Amino acid sequence: MHVQFPPKLAVLQAFWDEKLGASSPGTCLCQKSPGSMDEEESLESKTQDDTTELATHSSDDMLYCEAEAPSNVEKEKTTQEDSETDLEIEDTERYYTTGQKELYLEACKLMGVVPASYFLRNMEEPHMNLNHHGLGPKGTKAIAIALVSNTTIIKLELEYNCITEEGVLSLVEMLQENYYLQELNISNNKIGLEGAKIISDFLQGNTSSLSKLKLSGNNFKEDSAVLLCQAMSSNYRIKTLALSHNDFSDIGGEQLGQMLGFNVGLQSLDLSWNHFHTQGAIALCNGLRTNVTLKTLDLSMNGLGNEGALALGEVLKINSCLCYLDVSSNNINNEGATRISRGLELNETLQVLKLFLNPMSMEGAVVLIMSIKKNLKSKMEELDIANVLVTEQFIRILDGVCAIHPQLDVVHNTMQGISTRKTFLKWTNPMKLIQSYADEQKITVLEFLKSLNPTGSTTMPVGEFRKALVQQNKVPINRYQVRELIKKLDEKKGIVDFRKR
Template sequence: MGELGEQLETLSLEASKVSPVQLESEDYDTDLEFEDIAKASTKKDLSEMYIKACQQEGIVPVSYFIRHINDTHIELSHHGLGPKSTSAIAISLKSNTSITHLSLEDNWIMEEGLVHLMDMMRVNCYIQDLNLSHNHLGVQGSQIIADMLLENVSLQRINLAQNEFKDESAKHFAEAFSANFRVSELNLSHNEFCEEGGANLGQMLAANEGLQVLDLSWNHIRMKGAIALSAGLQVNDTLKVLNLSYNGFGNEGALALGEALKVNTSIQHLDISCNRINNEGVRLLCKGLDTNETLRVLKLSRNPLSVEAALFLLTSITKNPENKVEELDISNVLVNAQFLSRLETACRSRPELHIIYAGKQGFTARKLAARPDPMKVIQNYLDERKLRLIDFFKKMDKDGSMRIPISDFCRHISLAGLPLDGAQMEALLQTLDKEQTGSVDYRDLVDSRKKMVKEHREKLRRKERRERQERQRSQRALRSFHNAVRALTPPPAPKVAAGGSASSAHLSVTSLSSWYQEGEAKTNSSILYNQSGIFEGARSTESPENDRYYSSQGSMGSPCISGPPSSHSVTRDASHQDL
């Protein structure tokens, strides 16, 4: 038995000395045995490298990672790795050629571990899908990731949700994605992007030519950030899915999105749920839906909408035969019979149309006709008959005392045919006989008419002021949108001489201050209206480029003046000259 054991050991040693070339030269029916040997050897080497790195860091190796180190998908979410364990994993992944999908969600990687991980991503050209969500990376982490994106050539999908990124982080990503066109899916949801961040992300959309899916839900993008992001969407021609839910776009953002949808020809899925968009905002959004021919899914749930908005949307979708909307989500809206009837008619010609609504108990809001001021009714009666108030009163005052009993006053009002009901008469008598003397004095009647005229004029002034503010708000939003589009649109390609060549030039993302500035406008900031109420924005007389951008103060902000574009800033394309 001892001799047999020595012979087997000798044979095994000789077999181990045989090279792969010698194995291939043998007449084998399959090479699976050799591949298994090679994989086992690679796994052993990578595992030993990982274990050695863990020993140097003084941490316990993750057994799951060792067992699956040769798999294509590695799921290490919620493992509590921390910076040191992440660094050890990154060392072993530098030479790994198997893993294509790596998930490290919720591991408190932080900046320290991210540095080593991004160093690995610079040299690893096999990982295509990376999940780093919920890892407390912060602003410094966004800078590290942005630097990596400028060098990595394999990454196609990256999830960076819930990482405490702020507006400055958006600037880092804008710079990175102005050069990286390989990433097609980007998730930046549940972060802390505000108005400035939205503006930077708008620049990112305008410059990038690779993103197809972008998730910006659960941020704080509103006002000028929403407008600039919409401007970037108008310039972009590759994005297909955009999630903007839970931000706060409001009606101004809806207006800007509507303008973008008029031009954009790539977006197919738009989610603007829970964005404080009301019926008026939907009406503005529908101006873009009227002409859009690519959008297929529109989500508007959890917005303060009524059946009137549902009717706006259905009409906008169905009146354009080229409209492609297949799914409309208004799941919190109660509809009525009128809407259902129109939907049934629409589905006959478009059976693919699917609208999600809450139920069938909705109603169209109808304001009850307010009872007119009784003094206004009396004044109208006098105007129609060209009578004076004193003449009207003298017909009731038989003794000329300029005071008559309430019963006689009511009887004459009824005989004159004035359309006053019981409630109006009671209100009129309470005004005319405040001291409850049982009679109506002519002077009280005159004072009551003066008060009515004054209140009516004040009501008209308030109404005009509200309408003027609404027009002003819309015009400011629209002007800001067009300014942003002009700033984000790449210049027209230069003409090439015969025999020459022109290199494709991409938009260079500049700092946010290159296209708007904060500050109160002292001059050239008034808003003028002509007699018909048409907006005539006062413009600078120096240069047409001195258009205004509006900050977020007030309803749409106070007017701010942006300086003329510098020599290196971006000018708009000739196709946008009429905007």
């Protein structure tokens, strides 16, 4: 029986037809051949008599198709589905797994590539990490063939595999039939303009379950930005998109700004390490004015400057969605910090602002924290100005700001010699303080931490946790100790987990 892939997989179907030849179709073990019973009996007899021969048989005699269940297994099933034992179900699942592995091995043989042992070992795991495996376009095609019917892998990483546009084509063909894969990382694969065209076509007609797509470091230039932004303007399925370490400049910024104005699905966008300057920054900000879904934006390592900071400040006055903004290393000085601060005075949603590695002094830092103090509705939880040297005067001002906004943590650099730095090493480990209190009360540390959470659960947003610790009066602990405690509690994506203590 000739192996049939779904109609949309024309490229993969052509691959099989070309390799196997229409005149000598392979035998599919998951369907009965429409030929004579003699042929069926002959195949069954051969299967029973010589298992070893089957294992090494040529592709013309042995292909596995995962679209349907094996007919011989179906015949063995009783009409009473409830009578199936756990062992029978387990055996059937094992058969499917073996079929997928054999399909991959056969694809590798026909493509002339060495099978990836890691892929074979982890086909039943939800996260498949094949970064730095040297797959190339042919190895990627073999992976794509195996993934057409895979229902367990939801996250696939293929970074640094030189898959080129040929590998991208195989992946998007697979994605048109695989409705289980949700995250795909194909960063640093030399995809270029041709790959961008393929991805753009896929995104415009995307019916897959893909929601996270990483395309960083793929030599995308302005023409690629045009294609990708055109597709993303009408795509609502992709929630996370990474385009860092590419060659987008001001034209790319204009395209991305227009896309943000139309897109209604994107929640996280990484544009770090590109070449945006004033014009591109202003265009991006124009898109943010009307965008109502984007929560995380990374613009670090660009060249926005003070004019870009001005545009960002104006956007922060009206944007009611953005929660995380990273503009580290963007040549923003005290003037730019002042312009951003005007937006912070009115913004009610931003929680994290990173301004690390910008040429500002303590003067700019004071303006920023005072703008937060003025905004009683501010949700700011973290301000990163770690390279800015501050004095005791700044610390006193910050104490006043944190009294109003106890959820706030300002990461700064402290000048040598001031009292805060002198006493830092003398502070007691915050976990020891909590443990001591818990022992006195004859409770566990976990019980104390859970008591800080109104819901009583073991996880808590960072800002709420910081505020609860600072405001409680059972354990003497300052905000610097709270910061260290949060690190120990394995803070990820704004959440602390008490079980990680």
